[in-house]
Amino acid sequence: MKELSKYLIAVDGGLKNGEITTEVPYEEVMRLVNEPNIVIVKNIFPEETLKNAIDATLEWSKKVPLNEEQDDFVSNSHKRRLHIAKIQQAPQLFHDHTFDNLLNLEEPYKSAILAIFDPIRKFWNGLTGNSEEFGHKKGQPYLHPQITHYPMGGSFFGRHWHPLNPQKVGLITALNKYGRDYHSGGTGYVINDTIIETEGFQDIGDMILFRYDLPHWVSPSSFADRFSWDDPRGRWVAILPFYDPWGTPAEKDEPQGWKTQITTATKAPAAV
Numbered sequence: 223m224k225e226l227s228k229y230l231i232a233v234d235g236g237l238k239n240g241e242i243t244t245e246v247p248y249e250e251v252m253r254l255v256n257e258p259n260i261v262i263v264k265n266i267f268p269e270e271t272l273k274n275a276i277d278a279t280l281e282w283s284k285k286v287p288l289n290e291e292q293d294d295f296v297s298n299s300h301k302r303r304l305h306i307a308k309i310q311q312a313p314q315l316f317h318d319h320t321f322d323n324l325l326n327l328e329e330p331y332k333s334a335i336l337a338i339f340d341p342i343r344k345f346w347n348g349l350t351g352n353s354e355e356f357g358h359k360k361g362q363p364y365l366h367p368q369i370t371h372y373p374m375g376g377s378f379f380g381r382h383w384h385p386l387n388p389q390k391v392g393l394i395t396a397l398n399k400y401g402r403d404y405h406s407g408g409t410g411y412v413i414n415d416t417i418i419e420t421e422g423f424q425d426i427g428d429m430i431l432f433r434y435d436l437p438h439w440v441s442p443s444s445f446a447d448r449f450s451w452d453d454p455r456g457r458w459v460a461i462l463p464f465y466d467p468w469g470t471p472a473e474k475d476e477p478q479g480w481k482t483q484i485t486t487a488t489k490a491p492a493a494v
């Protein structure tokens with residue numbers, strides 16, 4: 223383990239027989255997340271697996287028309303998000319690909335995308351004590367695997383948060399390489415009035431873990447580049463939200479009480 227900056231901890235990771243490994247037990251990882259800290263699990267996925275997932279997503283998205291309608295939360299669909307979220311007023315500009323029917327996606331896309339999401343699903347189950355499979359469930363939370371593309375030239379996601387439960391821990395996997403495939407933009411957080419920017423710290427194949435009710439955002443890709451929805455360059459990430467789309471949304475006020483809840487995170491963990 224290594225403390226990269228205040229509240230930002232790197233943990234060595236890996237992938238063995240389709241399962242994500244961490245240098246400390248999952249319970250210890252969750253203790254660090256809940257303290258709270260932002261935890262980066264390093265080097266989980268090989269580059270080839272990640273590239274296959276991006277290529278499959280791109281190829282699939284060229285065959286399937288953009289979703290211009292309301293989300294139905296049961297299909298595989300992709301959408302250009304450009305709006306201000308109704309309740310939280312968070313502005314956003316990115317292209318998401320949500321595989322709410324992943325197990326029925328056609329091959330070879332399904333295998334390429336499951337190669338990252340199956341380990342992520344098992345990891346989240348292991349961290350949270352769940353045993354969720356993919357597939358929608360009416361009236362209950364279910365998994366919404368999503369691959370998000372932040373194009374060059376001004377994509378971003380404004381400060382927002384989520385209810386802590388039932389997700390507990392948010393997971394963001396970097397599918398491509400900072401400094402080579404894109405050169406600006408990353409997820410930021412605030413803990414106890416301290417801003418934690420992960421841009422430059424999360425490399426390809428690393429996964430960020432964060433307590434799900436922490437306010438967070440995605441800093442913009444540089445405006446020095448020309449923006450184009452059709453340019454596949456830019457930052458690509460995979461996330462695995464778990465929620466009931468017909469349930470109660472997060473409130474408009476940010477979660478309160480952080481300063482009183484934090485008792486141990488002010489003690490910096492020993493760098494190893």
Ligand SMILES: [Fe+2]
Nearest residue numbers: 382383384438
């Ligand atoms: Fe979020």
